[in-house]
Amino acid sequence: MSGVPVQSPEAARLAAPLEEEELARLEASVQAALEAGSGEGLEVLGYGEISTVLALNTAAGRFACKRLPVFPGEERLSRYAEVFASYLGALAEAGVEPLESRLQATPARGGGLAVYCVQPVLEPGCLGPRYLASCGEEEGRQLLEQIVSTTARAAGERLGLDAQLSNWALSHGELVYLDVTTPLLKDEQGRQRLDTRLFTASLPWALRGLVQALLLEEILGHYHAHRPALLDLAANLYKERLERWVPVVLELANRVVDPPLTVDEARRYYRSDARMWELLQRLRRLDRAWQRWVRRRVYPFLLPARIER
Numbered sequence: 001m002s003g004v005p006v007q008s009p010e011a012a013r014l015a016a017p018l019e020e021e022e023l024a025r026l027e028a029s030v031q032a033a034l035e036a037g038s039g040e041g042l043e044v045l046g047y048g049e050i051s052t053v054l055a056l057n058t059a060a061g062r063f064a065c066k067r068l069p070v071f072p073g074e075e076r077l078s079r080y081a082e083v084f085a086s087y088l089g090a091l092a093e094a095g096v097e098p099l100e101s102r103l104q105a106t107p108a109r110g111g112g113l114a115v116y117c118v119q120p121v122l123e124p125g126c127l128g129p130r131y132l133a134s135c136g137e138e139e140g141r142q143l144l145e146q147i148v149s150t151t152a153r154a155a156g157e158r159l160g161l162d163a164q165l166s167n168w169a170l171s172h173g174e175l176v177y178l179d180v181t182t183p184l185l186k187d188e189q190g191r192q193r194l195d196t197r198l199f200t201a202s203l204p205w206a207l208r209g210l211v212q213a214l215l216l217e218e219i220l221g222h223y224h225a226h227r228p229a230l231l232d233l234a235a236n237l238y239k240e241r242l243e244r245w246v247p248v249v250l251e252l253a254n255r256v257v258d259p260p261l262t263v264d265e266a267r268r269y270y271r272s273d274a275r276m277w278e279l280l281q282r283l284r285r286l287d288r289a290w291q292r293w294v295r296r297r298v299y300p301f302l303l304p305a306r307i308e309r
């Protein structure tokens with residue numbers, strides 16, 4: 001594909017693991033930011049609904065580090081690492097190129113392990129939303145065609161995929177998938193192999209059980225079939241302010257989806273999805289205020305500022 005920004009060579013590969021001290025230094029600055037209740041001292045590359053992506057500059061190059069919830073110990077981490085590795089393998093097998101990703105851990109203050117998914121940093125112009133925003137008709141269609149066909153081929157009973165544009169990038173002209181920290185992989189019995197409790201830990205205590213049920217049934221279920229995954233891709237373009245591409249995605253998706261998707265369905269889906277995430281983020285902010293001002297505790301997650309939806 002033409003017009004792909006060239007990356008600096010040191011950002012292109014994860015040559016070696018991060019030095020222990022480098023990761024400890026990053027974690028110390030995250031702790032300082034959490035204690036101060038501000039993002040000062042951190043270079044944030046992006047916020048997802050769940051994780052925060054930080055840049056780390058080292059002598060060996062620049063890395064993207066996704067901080068996962070703190071793990072209670074080695075055993076939970078090794079179980080997660082196993083699912084994570086299987087997921088990367090399953091994606092590649094299904095024709096999805098995952099961005100090079102490695103898990104690294106360092107002791108967390110107050111016990112447990114701070115775990116990071118480390119990746120090469122992609123230039124902003126390579127990331128799906130920014131790239132599409134700069135595309136002409138033909139180039140944009142090519143990118144979306146690739147995303148739609150890759151998703152249709154890969155998302156199924158066993159392997160799940162979050163096809164939203166913000167999870168894709170063009171690295172050296174190749175389509176890569178970067179959102180690998182929530183490995184969506186089911187076992188033979190059709191159960192999610194991921195320990196989803198690790199991820200609901202960032203929610204207020206009273207809500208965890210409810211969201212746990214929701215997460216498994218409703219949210220994660222969407223990623224295991226190509227119709228809902230493609231509906232999600234189309235609907236999310238409203239959030240990205242790229243709605244002019246919605247009809248293109250629908251047209252491409254409708255070659256493989258039955259019953260066909262419509263603009264109306266995408267709009268309705270977007271509204272209810274946006275409401276759900278907005279509610280969850282608001283509850284997390286409330287919980288943070290409660291922990292900070294009433295319980296006088298350090299709130300342990302970096303939350304995004306208000307997301308425009």
Ligand SMILES: Nc1ncnc2c1ncn2[C@@H]1O[C@H](COP(=O)(O)OP(=O)(O)OP(=O)(O)O)[C@@H](O)[C@H]1O
Binds near residue numbers: 049066099121167181
């Ligand atoms: N390697 C990277 N280089 C540059 N920016 C990145 C990189 N990885 C992620 N980002 C930015 O951070 C955003 C969020 O990343 P990602 O999708 O991995 O997290 P997420 O959506 O929170 O994932 P999950 O919900 O599964 O935890 C991306 O959409 C992108 O803008």
Ligand SMILES: [Mg+2]
Binds near residue numbers: 048049167179
């Ligand atoms: Mg994402």
